[in-house]
Amino acid sequence: MKENKKLAHASLESLYRIFTVPEAPDSTLGRIDQSISQNMAGFLQDHIVASERALALIEKDFSNPFIPEDPSFVSDQIEFLLDKLVAQSVHVASPSFVGHMASALPYFMLPLTRIMTALNQNLVKVETSKAFTPLERQVIGMIHHLIYQQDEDFYTKWMHDRSHAIGSFCSGGTIANLTALWAARNNLFAPSAGFAGLAQEGLAAGMAHFGYRGLAVLVSERGHYSLGKAADILGIGRRNLVAIQTDAHNRIRVDSLAASCDQLQSEGIRVMAIIGVAGSSETGNVDPLNAMADVAQQRGIHFHVDSAWGGPTLFSHKYRTLLAGIERADSVTLDAHKQLYVPMGAGICVFRRPETLSSVEHHAEYIIRKGSKDLGSHSVEGSRPGMAVLVHAGLHIIARSGYELLIDQGIEKACRFADLIKATPDYELITEPELNILTYRYVPQYVRKLLDSEDKALRDRANTLLNSITKSIQKTQRGLGRSFVSRTQLNPERYDRQAIIVFRVVLANPLTTMEILAGILEEQREIAKKDPVLSEMLKLQALERSMQG
Amino acid sequence: MKENKKLAHASLESLYRIFTVPEAPDSTLGRIDQSISQNMAGFLQDHIVASERALALIEKDFSNPFIPEDPSFVSDQIEFLLDKLVAQSVHVASPSFVGHMASALPYFMLPLTRIMTALNQNLVKVETSKAFTPLERQVIGMIHHLIYQQDEDFYTKWMHDRSHAIGSFCSGGTIANLTALWAARNNLFAPSAGFAGLAQEGLAAGMAHFGYRGLAVLVSERGHYSLGKAADILGIGRRNLVAIQTDAHNRIRVDSLAASCDQLQSEGIRVMAIIGVAGSSETGNVDPLNAMADVAQQRGIHFHVDSAWGGPTLFSHKYRTLLAGIERADSVTLDAHKQLYVPMGAGICVFRRPETLSSVEHHAEYIIRKGSKDLGSHSVEGSRPGMAVLVHAGLHIIARSGYELLIDQGIEKACRFADLIKATPDYELITEPELNILTYRYVPQYVRKLLDSEDKALRDRANTLLNSITKSIQKTQRGLGRSFVSRTQLNPERYDRQAIIVFRVVLANPLTTMEILAGILEEQREIAKKDPVLSEMLKLQALERSMQG
DSSP states (O other), X not given: OOSOOXXXXXXXXXXXXXXXXXXXXTSHHHHHHHHHHHOHHHHHHHHSOSSOOOHHHHHHTTOOOSOXXXXXOHHHHHHHXXXXXXXXXXXXXXXXXXXSSOOOOOTTHHHHHHHHHHHOOOTTSGGGTXXXXXXXXHHHHHHHHHHHOXXXXXXXXHTTOTTOOSEXXXXXXXXXXXXXXXXXXXXXXXXXXXXXXXXXXXHHHHHHHHTOSEEEEEEETTOOHHHHHHHHHTTXXXXXXXXXXXXXXXXXXXXXXXXXXXXXXXXXXXXXXXXXXXXXXXXXXXXXXXXXXXXXXXXXXXXXXXXXXXXXXXXXXXXXXXXXXXXXXXXXXXXXXXXXXXXXXXXXXXXXXXXXXXXXXXOOSSSSOTTSOOGGGGOXXXXXXXXXXXXHHHHHHTHHHHHHHXXXXXXXXXXXXXXXXXXXXXXXXXXXXXXXXXXXXXXXHHHHHHHTOSOHHHHHHHHHHHHHHHHHHHHHHHHHOSOBOEEEEEOOGGGTTOOEEEEEEEOOOTTOOHHHHHHHHHHHHHHHHTOHHHHHXXXXXXXXXXXXX | OOSOOOOGGGOHHHHHHHHHSOOOTTSHHHHHHHHHHHOHHHHHHHHSOSSOOOHHHHHHTTOOOSOOSXXXXXXXXXXXXXXXXXXXXXXXTOTTBOSSSOOOOOTTXXXXXXXXXXXXOOTTSGGGTTTHHHHHHHHHHHHHHXXXXXXXXXXXXXXXXXXXXXEEEESSHHHXXXXXXXXXXXXXXXXXXXXXXXXXXXXXXXXXXXXXXXXXXXXXXXXXXXXXXXXXXXXXXXXXXXXXXXXXXXXXXXXXXXXXXXXXXXXXXXXXXXXXXXXXXXXXXXOOHHHXXXXXXXXXXXXXXXXXXXXXXXXXXXTGGGGTTGGGOSEEEEETTTTTOOOSSOEEEEESSTTGGGGGOOOOSSSSOTTSOOXXXXXXXXXXXXXXXXXXXXXXXXXXXHHHHHHHHHHHHHHHHHHHHHTSTTEEEEEXXXXXXXXEEEOOHHHHHHHTXXXXXXXXXXXXXXXXXXXXXXXXHHHHOSOBOEEEEEOOGGGTTOOEEEEEEEOOOTTOOHHHHHXXXXXXXXXXXXXXXXXXXXXXXXXXXXXXX
């Protein structure tokens, strides 16, 4: 067998070869395939270049907009990708990369993905997925049970029911949140006398029919950005996604939430949904879901919980109470590609009542026919891959007790890291970990006292300088490529809600150790020492001394 | 190394193993992995059970809604999946399965998918994708060029521009169509004096501001069902997706389209978009895009072309003229997981003007910041996998000339199959292939003359019986599992627009031969002969004779 397969002048015969002749084991692609199978971490370590290349330079390798006329050798394309793409990828699986929500993957996910790809099923309908449809319905049922704990009869009746879906499997949390709000909106504008329903007649007709002056969706200021996008897409408007203030722990203020609801409704603005955050992306805090459920229930408002990140905390006997009240939500989002350790592209939205999602049900003639069990009749997406098989495997191979260990070690590691930061004089913990996310920043001791100054202008100037240095440290550390923390901006009460830039750490990778975390602090300190902004700080210190003098 | 990895009572140590120790080559999963790598077709042939199992029986294997407490051995899970899932999957790659829009995959897609999965990049932002973002922008640029043929300067200026996106890569055509209509809607309701734009204020406020009584989207009655769903999601309403009649060739009647536009606008209903179909899902016909572009342009209406299926016809010098006018569209959908031969989950929407997609631009604090090159600022989805690498590989390894061969052989095979059907007395071609899709049905000779009867009741009864037998043959053939055609329902002019059920054949798999197609006709005839409905037909024949007598 020739190593290099190429469609020499694209003959039909050479074309058949790429569909029928496998990559030879000693071909470039065959060798890479083996190497990843045998040592994924080693492959990534060997092929991803640590030090950062400027994006503008990387773009040069991807600047040709013209589709090549003639076929390339497979090996040439693979060499190109290894050299230009893989080398310049982000090492998200590295235990010292603790700024992303993607972590290392269990090994079994790789060969399973190959089975999924080879089968290439399409979950839109049974006819192109057959057993994958029942499997996906089971996965949705399992996640539904994780959250809602209904009895066996419930699932016997509904899980495989041909005219209902108790959830929707999709590509990620953004689509899951959109699905939930789509269903909530359509239920609010359900068909009634003289109105065929919003799905048929549109939003403006619905507003006119029910006499609403406006619509609103309420979520804390820590709500995920996908909610604003959903408000745009669904025609509600970003302005009508009302951000409710959070308390000192980044949790929604339920008194403000209730007051806003009542204020809006008194103005003729219908509150379409209240959204609880169960693991905010930036700080990992969880809203008081039970109290929010009360507010929603008393007013007949759809209650959605976005637990894209935090949902799997329910696996932990010790920490699941953090999410108490989630079982009262009308809909819940959970991302499998986050804390279920599945590769990118798997989210789920589940619904407490089997009929909630019926408000978005749709059919066609050649597909997702009425009465079929096709999952495509209740989903935002159409054609979809069989990612549910990966979730199914995770739920069986890792199981409840395995996921519990992963959750527990993450939260406990976050607590230990928070303790370390608090015990380190030149670091400041900004948000305590509630789940496995925390934020902090580097604050040299001589700046720290400025932060305690009585002079607000001085405090503000110190924070502005710290913002600049935090941003600079984060970029430099990312550029060095040995470790990675992300950064975000918060408005802590302790600094009069001034915008504070912070390092953000997500501790989901079980291979991350305390030694690695201590090393990250050490590296940041070293970077800071060389930072030009620090000289600004020294000037500030001199200024302070002169003021005292 | 132990073959079976299991988290015995889920200890942390055993948990680390699944993240650090690869599947042994002689483990169950290792062996399967090898077997797919070396002989994908053989693996699928060996493991997919041909004869159909009742869905209710399959569901029994996926009926437990409870997440297991204790971990399973990887090998046990894999044995289960082989036996219960793979065995009962649909053999979409088989050359005798010509009813799906998924075909066989080129071999190189499998190891490439492994590289993609191992890297697990997230395309929402550069920080989690790095070189994958420039690569995806290049792929979008290449598809843009395939359609719009702009000059090099255009792509140099826009392809990697940090505040624009000339397209959006997504999970499939449904999301691509949604993206296009989202952008069209928001541009129609752009910010103006006293109005902050629909994205901010919502649809009802926008309608009030511009004084529209209603909104409409126009597409032929052959438009894809995802368009109705988009009309629902975007708040336009399914009723306001106006279906325009098609001609005898399933192409939109442009005179009706223009008349509808003018009628609606005279009633104060703003036509938001006109959608051209370039390869209808059911019949593969292409709307007269140039004439539609005239209608849209004269009236200042967004013109979208859904070429999810037919877009790659542009690779063919011989057939690309079928899509003439597509370059005048404001936005175009193309599915990579269809005729670019990429695994499930890859669609693209491109926009002629770089500023069109800016109407849906959004930002957040910790991600997709303003001024970043993050692709997530212009997409419906959030986190997304790096599927673009598979498209990039296809465009280089198969290249323009290779895709041309694939397109040409598909269309020509469809023509030969159509000729065969027309030459076979007991079959009736319902729609001629324009691309590589055709529809037909089995019509025994003694029924055919009834169809020509002067008596409409008799003709209708014959068609009703044929509908029943077509449906029955299709199901039986699917159940036997040797071959597969799909079915749909059309309303041909020749039968007074009565609903006619037809077999639908999609000829995208290059491995499908004329012998296979002839065999499919033969098998259908054999099935028909055993069908109980046929005895009904014989009765009908007797009835006819008695009427003549």
